[in-house]
Amino acid sequence: MYQLKAYESALVVVDVQERLAPAMDNKVYERIKQNIIKLIKGFNIVDVPVFHTQQYSKGLGNTVPEIAELIENQHFEKVTFSCCGEKSFIEELKNAGVSSVVLTGMETHVCVLQTAIDLLQEGFKVHIAADAVCSRAKFNWEIGLRYMEKAGAIVTVTETVLFQLLEKAGTDEFKQVSKLVK
Numbered sequence: 001m002y003q004l005k006a007y008e009s010a011l012v013v014v015d016v017q018e019r020l021a022p023a024m025d026n027k028v029y030e031r032i033k034q035n036i037i038k039l040i041k042g043f044n045i046v047d048v049p050v051f052h053t054q055q056y057s058k059g060l061g062n063t064v065p066e067i068a069e070l071i072e073n074q075h076f077e078k079v080t081f082s083c084c085g086e087k088s089f090i091e092e093l094k095n096a097g098v099s100s101v102v103l104t105g106m107e108t109h110v111c112v113l114q115t116a117i118d119l120l121q122e123g124f125k126v127h128i129a130a131d132a133v134c135s136r137a138k139f140n141w142e143i144g145l146r147y148m149e150k151a152g153a154i155v156t157v158t159e160t161v162l163f164q165l166l167e168k169a170g171t172d173e174f175k176q177v178s179k180l181v182k
Contacts (some may be wrong), residue, residue: 002154004164006125010098011043013052013071014083014105014112014133019060023108033066033127035132035158038180040070042162047174051076053083055111055155067133081111084118093124100125102161103153104132109144116148125152129161 013036021029043050052063054078062068063075078086093101101124103112112133116126128148135141149155162177 003161004048004100004102004161006048006165006167008098009100009102010049010051010093010096010128011039011102012083012115013040013050013063013067014103015053015060015107016064016067016105017054018064019058020055020060020106021064023136024134024158025136027136028138032106032132034155035129036067038158039102039104039129039132039161040067041180042165042177044070045173045180046165048118048165049073050096051089051092053078053086053089053105055079055081060073060145061176069165071126075142080114080119082114083111084115084122088113090122093170102127102129104129107135107140107144108133109135109140109147113144116153117151120152127161128153128155129158130155131157 040050050071051073052071054063056079076086076089083089101119103116105112119126130145145155159181166174166177
């Protein structure tokens with residue numbers, strides 16, 4: 001339950017969008033954006049699927065370019081706060097053989113939280129990269145993390161996720177991922 005395995009995992013980037021990002025504290029946003037980028041690159045190195053969502057793109061814009069350019073899959077458009085409200089989202093995870101999902105993005109206490117709860121109810125193992133999610137207010141971020149943990153999600157950090165997927169040192173993948181976290 002606690003261990004991530006590359007063969008059954010996926011990364012989901014929730015709603016890191018052009019008009020939502022400026023509402024976040026700039027220093028916090030820059031830090032989480034860098035961690036999301038590390039995660040995407042790391043998942044790509046170990047050949048683990050990466051998905052992303054956009055909440056009401058007409059109003060909140062597209063995924064920020066620095067992140068969108070790293071993700072091969074088309075985004076899931078949604079108007080529900082939970083990514084799972086978009087039926088094709090769950091179907092795509094299941095079709096990819098995913099049973100463990102790592103969540104990143106914004107906002108921790110709304111879309112990330114509701115997605116985590118729904119994924120848990122669907123039987124997925126859910127890991128939250130705490131240093132790759134944010135909310136407009138730190139208090140909301142903290143409460144969101146506690147809520148998800150109490151519901152059964154694993155609260156973790158970017159480096160832990162990446163090294164769990166690798167499982168061992170000495171491989172080409174390890175060398176590439178090690179460069180990302182330095």
